[in-house]
Amino acid sequence: MTDCLFCRIVAGEIPATVVYETDAVLAFRDIRPKAGVHVLVIPKQHFDSVVELGADPAAAGALIAAVGEVARAEGVVEPGFRTIFNTGPDSGMEVPHVHAHILGGGPLGAMVAG
Ligand code: AMP
Numbered sequence: 001m002t003d004c005l006f007c008r009i010v011a012g013e014i015p016a017t018v019v020y021e022t023d024a025v026l027a028f029r030d031i032r033p034k035a036g037v038h039v040l041v042i043p044k045q046h047f048d049s050v051v052e053l054g055a056d057p058a059a060a061g062a063l064i065a066a067v068g069e070v071a072r073a074e075g076v077v078e079p080g081f082r083t084i085f086n087t088g089p090d091s092g093m094e095v096p097h098v099h100a101h102i103l104g105g106g107p108l109g110a111m112v113a114g
Pocket of ligand 1: 029030086
């Protein structure tokens with residue numbers, strides 16, 4: 001059994017509120033939302049970070065396509081939304097399985113603190 005949290009969500013071993021799914025990607029609501037809309041979009045295949053994902057253009061394209069689909073479905077395309085890929089300790093990355101945060105549902109403020 002893998003100890004990767006998001007691989008375990010993909011496998012159905014840990015529950016999640018799934019909002020979008022294809023053969024290649026899964027999107028689910030963040031368990032500790034930081035905005036009115038906070039969805040995580042992940043490739044089902046494990047990549048440690050966006051750096052590794054970038055070496056697989058098909059998987060990267062599928063993920064970005066899914067970001068657009070989820071943003072449309074959540075109704076945030078027109079008012080606007082933010083997409084974040086955290087990578088490594090300086091970013092505060094908690095789960096080392098690449099994921100795009102989709103944040104929206106109201107003004108988001110400054111891109112970074114300070
Ligand atoms: P990051 O800091 O970029 O690695 O983001 C990881 C995100 O995963 C955080 O926003 C967490 O709230 C979220 N998270 C952690 N565990 C779960 C879970 N079981 N289901 C949904 N989201 C989760």
